[in-house]
Amino acid sequence: MLQKLYDWVDERLDITPxxxxxxxxxxxxxxxxxxxxxxxxxxxxxxxxxxxxxxILSGMFLTMYYVPDIIHAYESVYYLQNEVTHGMIVRGMHxxxxxxxxxxxxxxxxRVFFTGSYKKPRELNWVVGVxxxxxxxxxxxxxxxxxxxxxxxFATVVGLEIAESAPVIGGFARTLLAGGELIGAQTLARFFAxxxxxxxxxxxxxxxxxxxxxxxxxxxxxL
Amino acid sequence: xxxxxxxxxxxxxxxxxxxxxxxxxxxxxxxxxxxRMALDPALEAGADSEFVSIGISEDELTDExxxxxxxxxxxxxxxxxxxxRSAWIYKEGDEIIALSPTCTHLGCTVNWDSNENFPEQxxxxxxxxxxxxxxxxxxxxxxxxxxxxxxxEVRDGAIYLGQINQRS
Numbered sequence: 001m002l003q004k005l006y007d008w009v010d011e012r013l014d015i016t017p018x019x020x021x022x023x024x025x026x027x028x029x030x031x032x033x034x035x036x037x038x039x040x041x042x043x044x045x046x047x048x049x050x051x052x053x054x055x056i057l058s059g060m061f062l063t064m065y066y067v068p069d070i071i072h073a074y075e076s077v078y079y080l081q082n083e084v085t086h087g088m089i090v091r092g093m094h095x096x097x098x099x100x101x102x103x104x105x106x107x108x109x110x111r112v113f114f115t116g117s118y119k120k121p122r123e124l125n126w127v128v129g130v131x132x133x134x135x136x137x138x139x140x141x142x143x144x145x146x147x148x149x150x151x152x153x154f155a156t157v158v159g160l161e162i163a164e165s166a167p168v169i170g171g172f173a174r175t176l177l178a179g180g181e182l183i184g185a186q187t188l189a190r191f192f193a194x195x196x197x198x199x200x201x202x203x204x205x206x207x208x209x210x211x212x213x214x215x216x217x218x219x220x221x222x223l
Numbered sequence: 224x225x226x227x228x229x230x231x232x233x234x235x236x237x238x239x240x241x242x243x244x245x246x247x248x249x250x251x252x253x254x255x256x257x258x259r260m261a262l263d264p265a266l267e268a269g270a271d272s273e274f275v276s277i278g279i280s281e282d283e284l285t286d287e288x289x290x291x292x293x294x295x296x297x298x299x300x301x302x303x304x305x306x307x308r309s310a311w312i313y314k315e316g317d318e319i320i321a322l323s324p325t326c327t328h329l330g331c332t333v334n335w336d337s338n339e340n341f342p343e344q345x346x347x348x349x350x351x352x353x354x355x356x357x358x359x360x361x362x363x364x365x366x367x368x369x370x371x372x373x374x375x376e377v378r379d380g381a382i383y384l385g386q387i388n389q390r391s
Contacts, residue, residue, distance in 0.1 A: 054253060061257040065300070072301060079301035084263045086256040093256070 025215065030222035041115075042219075044108035049207070051101045055139075056200065058094040066146065068192035070185045073148035098140055105136060117220040125213040132206050135199055142195040148188060156191075157183055274376050274383035277310065281319070281380050288313040288335045288345075288356065290324070293384070310373055310384060311335055311345070313356075320357065321373035323387050328352045328365040345370065358390070 010016055029035045031042040065080035065087065067073060080087040109129070112118055118126035145156045160183065164174040179186030232240075259266075277293040288311040297306040309332070310321040322345075324332045331349035338346040344361070345354035353361040358370035374385030 057253070058257060061260055064261055075301035080260075083300075084260055085266070086259045087263070089256040090260050093253075 026218075028219060028222070031219055041107075041111040044104055044111055048101060048104040048108050051097050051104055052136075052203070052207075054093060055097050055101060058090050058097065059196065059200075061090050062094055063196060068146065068188050070148060070188055073146065073188060077147045077149075098143060101136055102140065105133060109133070115220060115223060119220075122213070122217055122220065125210060125217070128206055128210050128213070132203070132210065135203050135206060139195060139199045139203070142191040142199065145188065145191045146195065153183070156187065274374070274385045277312075277382050277384050279312075279382055281377050281382060284312060284314045284319060284382075286314050288322070290335070308384075311370075312375075312382070315357070319375045319377065319382065321375050321382075321384055322358045323371040323373065325371065326352050326366060327360065327368045327370060333370070 031039050033039045033043070062080065065076055065084060067076045077091075081091055082088070112126070112129070141159055145152045160174050160178055163177055164170045166173060175181065177187075177190070179190040273296075275293065275295050277291050279291060290309055291312055292307065292309045294305045295308050297304050309324050311324055311333075312319065312321040314320075324334075326333050326347040326349065328347065328350055331347050331352075333345040333347045333352070333354065335345055336342055337348075338344075341353055343356060345356075345358070347353070347366070350365045352366040353364045354366065354370050355361060358372065360366040360369055369390045371387045371389050373387055376383040376385065
């Protein structure tokens with residue numbers, strides 16, 4: 001049945017070469033944990049991506065109940081956490097997953113560093129990786145404010161004071177991030193927009209570039 | 224022998240099956256809480272609304288319908304608000320009848336005994352819809368079903384109204 005459906009589409013659109021091109025590639029022995037168990041360190045990049053996918057999915061579902069408004073944000077989070085069936089699980093996935101992305105990304109960076117995979121010709125992919133690092137930190141920072149409880153609010157107060165301490169552009173950066181002088185209604189709306197539209201857009205674009213370069217250049221050689 | 228041969232699974236097939244199985248299991252484990260969460264409003268059984276006091280007692284009622292305005296708490300997810308409601312309430316023998324004032328034609332508000340041409344009837348000013356004292360729609364006027372009726376409860380002589388029920 002499924003095969004027939006596939007054949008029908010394939011006959012018309014010739015999709016086999018497309019996914020073959022994505023799926024079929026050599027996995028060298030030195031990155032295959034079946035040959036050398038220590039090669040599991042090569043999994044960290046893929047695991048980071050896996051957790052990012054969980055973050056995107058659980059985040060999409062959370063926005064069904066969350067409202068980015070200072071009057072109702074906390075109440076809506078409380079409602080989805082305590083009243084909605086499995087809301088606690090989905091919010092938990094997003095909450096713990098956020099930390100896990102950072103951990104996995106850090107381990108992935110260590111692997112790339114200690115195998116020297118950033119060297120020529122892969123310098124550009126290292127640069128894209130560093131940009132991804134900043135985008136994910138930004139996602140963590142903006143997401144932290146959204147529950148609008150005491151911890152969220154004062155973490156953002158501190159975060160914006162750090163931004164303000166930057167030389168020359170500090171005051172400007174702070175006002176721009178906060179959307180005014182107050183940390184309030186406009187800050188929350190702004191952080192929400194950055195968290196669900198701007199940074200995920202940047203994240204997907206950079207990930208595309210990251211993966212394209214890996215396929216183009218292949219996995220770096222053994223130590 | 225040949226039967227056995229036909230059922231041989233190639234290494235590639237075996238890998239396809241196990242990887243699809245494990246992958247499907249993981250995807251299901253990931254997605255099922257999310258989907259259940261999204262479906263929650265549809266799966267949650269519609270809870271009956273609670274009875275609220277409307278601020279009059281049983282012995283204030285007569286067999287003449289009188290209009291009572293009261294507030295009902297409306298819970299909408301994380302947002303709770305007060306909603307203004309009204310009822311036409313009277314005694315029919317021992318029974319207490321509380322009718323919704325919403326015309327079953329297009330939702331205007333009906334009044335008791337307000338049009339001098341139609342005494343002792345509920346009259347809707349929008350399209351001349353009329354109802355009998357018990358809420359039955361009068362043949363030949365726009366409404367197609369009787370006025371909706373409240374659940375009524377008497378606690379220590381005070382009147383409490385519950386949810387509104389449709390009659391056919």
